[in-house]
């Protein structure tokens with residue numbers, strides 16, 4: 286009983302002390318880099334926060350102040366801008382890019398811990414949470430691109446997306462093809478578009494929410510979708526942090542992470558766990574999960590399914606339309622990075638995408654067969670495997686000096 290009481294007090298202390306105390310900028314500054322906080326308001330009233338690393342304290346000798354190409358990062362589901370800096374100043378891509386003279390912007394999707402305000406709606410209201418992947422892609426991403434291009438006075442930017450961040454990117458360009466020209470290069474880590482062959486427990490978890498033509502399931506999914514997840518995620522974060530940073534529980538936590546992301550990856554940098562669980566899960570709408578679940582069940586990449594009546598109202602047809610992938614054609618091939626042990630990105634679904642995108646994308650299949658969905662952000666070798674390559678490609682797209690031999694972590698033939 287005493288232990289339990291102590292544990293509860295400990296949890297409360299965690300909740301109290303972790304509430305909004307430290308943000309991505311504070312962490313960036315702790316690592317010695319400058320950082321700016323930027324707020325923008327979307328056309329539908331959400332206030333989104335971006336963090337900017339305008340330059341490096343290490344001096345970025347080649348490219349002083351004037352010509353810094355901007356880069357926008359978009360994070361995974363339930364993540365935040367913090368996901369990009371977990372592996373620290375020597376390995377994390379935002380710092381590498383700042384060191385190399387890029388202007389780095391870390392975005393946050395509506396509904397996460399840094400973007401949970403609205404001009405009129407309260408975070409505690411159901412209406413606030415009535416958004417899906419559609420709004421993240423078709424409203425938030427274009428708003429961020431416009432904001433960054435205005436601030437930096439540039440015509441285009443580089444994009445780096447991880448998991449849901451890649452879904453947002455594809456949705457943005459499909460829905461607003463005029464943004465293709467604003468993309469200098471794009472790097473999609475664990476691209477989540479088609480989820481037809483997704484493994485693990487997901488199809489089983491998905492089916493009750495969306496059961497293909499079951500009006501009740503649609504109604505449930507749409508209603509459940511607006512349940513505010515906020516307090517729940519804050520609690521989950523505190524509990525996970527309290528448990529997983531205890532040595533006796535670490536193994537279990539790593540096991541759970543692997544079940545979700547891909548079995549048995551040996552690549553996780555375990556030092557990131559405390560920092561990860563300070564900000565993950567970072568909050569999102571339940572509808573984002575329902576939306577993914579719908580795409581699992583439909584084997585397609587579609588707009589949110591509101592059920593028959595809702596779809597007629599919203600789309601003027603019984604089924605939600607598919608995202609038109611013909612519209613997605615940035616000026617340089619999209620760089621797709623995927624791995625065989627990634628639970629969310631089945632190689633067969635990537636192959637389907639390959640059939641559609643062909644030469645519009647470049648296909649980088651990680652040669653380590655145990656690489657999983659977490660490893661794009663948290664592997665101890667992620668710099669050598671992915672980030673050195675991404676940085677070098679961006680240099681090349683900028684027509685700056687580049688090395689040309691940094692992309693060695695991939696299979697010779699992707700398929």
Ligand SMILES: *[C@@H]1O[C@H](CO)[C@@H](O)[C@H](O)[C@H]1NC(C)=O
Pocket residue numbers: 322323324332334402
């Ligand atoms: C941005 O928004 C956050 C949270 O809503 C707020 O604390 C901060 O003061 C705002 N910053 C600026 C520069 O407006």
Ligand SMILES: *[C@@H]1O[C@H](CO)[C@@H](O)[C@H](O)[C@H]1NC(C)=O
Pocket residue numbers: 346349350
């Ligand atoms: C970069 O710019 C700063 C002023 O903004 C200047 O003091 C510094 O000497 C410049 N560095 C190089 C390498 O040109």
Ligand SMILES: *[C@@H]1O[C@H](CO)[C@@H](O)[C@H](O)[C@H]1NC(C)=O
Pocket residue numbers: 371372373375376554555556557664665666
């Ligand atoms: C692993 O993560 C820790 C914590 O951020 C970091 O200090 C360390 O450099 C990382 N190791 C590698 C090899 O990236």
Ligand SMILES: *[C@@H]1O[C@H](CO)[C@@H](O)[C@H](O)[C@H]1NC(C)=O
Pocket residue numbers: 609610611612
């Ligand atoms: C998809 O977009 C292309 C143009 O990018 C257009 O030609 C085609 O008709 C569209 N397909 C559908 C189903 O709307």
